[in-house]
Amino acid sequence: ETGVTQSPTHLIKTRGQQVTLRCSSQSGHNTVSWYQQALGQGPQFIFQYYREEENGRGNFPPRFSGLQFPNYSSELNVNALELDDSALYLCASSAGQGGETQYFGPGTRLLVL
Amino acid sequence: AQTVTQSQPEMSVQEAETVTLSCTYDTSESDYYLFWYKQPPSRQMILVIRQEAYKQQNATENRFSVNFQKAAKSFSLKISDSQLGDAAMYFCAYRAYGGSQGNLIFGKGTKLSVKP
Numbered sequence: 001e002t003g004v005t006q007s008p009t010h011l012i013k014t015r016g017q018q019v020t021l022r023c024s025s026q027s028g029h030n031t032v033s034w035y036q037q038a039l040g041q042g043p044q045f046i047f048q049y050y051r052e053e054e055n056g057r058g059n060f061p062p063r064f065s066g067l068q069f070p071n072y073s074s075e076l077n078v079n080a081l082e083l084d085d086s087a088l089y090l091c092a093s094s095a096g097q098g099g100e101t102q103y104f105g106p107g108t109r110l111l112v113l
Numbered sequence: 114a115q116t117v118t119q120s121q122p123e124m125s126v127q128e129a130e131t132v133t134l135s136c137t138y139d140t141s142e143s144d145y146y147l148f149w150y151k152q153p154p155s156r157q158m159i160l161v162i163r164q165e166a167y168k169q170q171n172a173t174e175n176r177f178s179v180n181f182q183k184a185a186k187s188f189s190l191k192i193s194d195s196q197l198g199d200a201a202m203y204f205c206a207y208r209a210y211g212g213s214q215g216n217l218i219f220g221k222g223t224k225l226s227v228k229p
Binding site for chain 1: 117146148150155156157158159160163165204206208215216217218219220221222
């Protein structure tokens with residue numbers, strides 16, 4: 001059974017640029033959630049996708065957007081990057097819309113200069 | 114809104130000893146899930162243990178057990194026979210029961226050090 005994978009592992013961008021982060025869900029999981037973890041903080045919920053539809057969103061501006069594909073993999077897109085977007089971005093997958101347990105990938109470390 | 118509070122930013126334990134990490138939460142819901150996740154320096158968040166609120170019995174996974182006090186909204190993690198590999202950040206998390214509220218709400222974490 002393949003776990004949750006994310007790419008890239010590290011990324012450096014400059015302010016104003018756009019970035020796309022990718023996530024492959026665990027086998028058998030159809031729900032993907034994205035979290036932002038600032039240094040020294042707990043993860044904050046960005047949004048969740050279930051069967052290719054957004055299924056809940058946290059307190060993040062519209063420049064954070066996402067997609068889920070038919071194979072349940074997902075992308076997180078961030079436009080007009082700001083310095084405060086520097087963080088670890090975590091993807092988690094689960095089974096079903098109300099899937100009890102979320103399993104996390106290794107994360108993508110984004111640095112915005 | 115639901116909140117999760119971890120009041121111990123850092124804890125330390127001697128190898129082979131027992132340590133308890135504290136977590137309190139606030140919710141008006143009666144059905145929900147609680148989790149403890151471990152995040153080592155490698156960054157990957159690893160599930161340690163899960164508790165369903167409707168279950169009165171405390172969850173146990175090998176050396177890890179919880180003390181779930183629903184009325185007090187308390188959910189502590191006990192690590193027995195601590196090992197060097199237990200050193201990590203530990204996050205307590207809450208999830209509401211039901212489809213459209215599937216996001217996890219995390220505390221700020223407790224950094225656990227294990228001394229040889």
